[in-house]
Amino acid sequence: MPLTGHPIVARLTRVMKLSAVDVKSLEAIFERDLSVRKREELIVQGSEFRNLCFVKDGFAIRYRLLRSGKRQILKVILPGDVIGFPVSFFDRSTYAVVAVTELTYAVCSFDSYIRLCYEQPQFGLVLSWLAAQEAATYAEHIVNLGRRTPIERLAHLLLEIHARLLEVERADETSFNLPFSQEVIADVLGLSVPHLNRVIQQLRAEQLITSNSRLIELTDLAGLRKLAQYQPMDLAPIPVPKHRE
Amino acid sequence: MPLTGHPIVARLTRVMKLSAVDVKSLEAIFERDLSVRKREELIVQGSEFRNLCFVKDGFAIRYRLLRSGKRQILKVILPGDVIGFPVSFFDRSTYAVVAVTELTYAVCSFDSYIRLCYEQPQFGLVLSWLAAQEAATYAEHIVNLGRRTPIERLAHLLLEIHARLLEVERADETSFNLPFSQEVIADVLGLSVPHLNRVIQQLRAEQLITSNSRLIELTDLAGLRKLAQYQPMDLAPIPVPKHRE
């Protein structure tokens, strides 16, 4: 499966030199390209899952459903993200993943990836690095839910998604397409839909964003950053031992 | 630095066979054992940090301070945890880590650990696996803050800490020592101190816990699990390729 132009390559090359050979080794373990339709479940809560899916295009959400019927979305999954991490390290998934739009991805088995890591250790580090980003994103989400006001939360979420989309060239300088209903965004931010709606209107009223249907325009990036106390995460490149360079 | 009996070894052996040789390679890169006093900062928000600190004993918290003065604690750090992950992958830390009790730890530089990963790929995977656990713990925290009620949150937190302490033999079947003030716990759970206090009393009134000073007794484990909808995370062992076994 050719990976050229795949957004995951764009992400990885930001932290390590991926030689043509590296890309080839990666390609070798990929089984097939798949796609799922909108609303299709990629991972069912409580099931086993031992694959890594590198998202090429489309949007998905990872979430937990509680008995009360409440849903908490843990992460919005964008092109360049990996589905199946960290769940593949566990017995079974305690979360579900569902596609929000049509979604295409390249898939390999967890085992074959692990095998690759033993042969080429840099791929193990890549996995750690992806994990580090995942953990850092989750950490921001915790700060958001725990101690930011609803308007700050929303501003922060928009900035985060914007930055992540920029990284894989799915956004331009100040705007991007976001195919999520308000119900989805409310479940990311731990808010009710009516309240989220009010908060969106506040952001619009303060001229910080404009949005119609699914297009978000960040009218005042600096203002948003200040409101959200947004700090971009600057990744350090993965160190490469001398004798390898 | 001898690692025998170090809680990190207890944690690691739960997912992979650590041979005596492996432990030796780990020991070789550790520089020295350190300790810090209560309230001492291990990582300053905004600073660089390129070390891995394997906690031997004591408690710490990782947190973010907001301009408003609010604090969100991201994680309580227990014996067996690693301080410096994931921050070592980033330019500088956006979080602070401070010791809550006296704390002792073994430290190695991030670079030397990375070097070890290139020589012995299983250590790269160990890092991924620690990261996966970290991410999973954060994910639970997100669910907690976003969609659980305060009493459920507290129950969940106590169960999580209990499970993590059990893993490194710092708790017994139903009780453990927790040297955190209510202010700390409130900042983990995104609550105010007075409200947390009410919630603690609720848990006590419902006979789910008893606690005096710093000793927590989980009087009714099953009841707590049900209340919190707690699901233990069962880790799968790291697969080892055939030709290595």
Added chain:
DNA sequence: TACGCTTATTAACTTAGATCAATGAATAGA
């Protein structure tokens, strides 16, 4: 033992945000 500081508890008051319910607007199939 006494002092001072930190921590726990309680109460009164206020408010942000949930809930419930209704109405428009938009979109996708038939």
Added chain:
DNA sequence: TCTATTCATTGATCTAAGTTAATAAGCGTA
């Protein structure tokens, strides 16, 4: 084009949880 959902918006009401402030209990140290 029409119709059926899904989605966005608004309003009224209610309550959980924050805020502030005061008091009590513990604890460390001189």
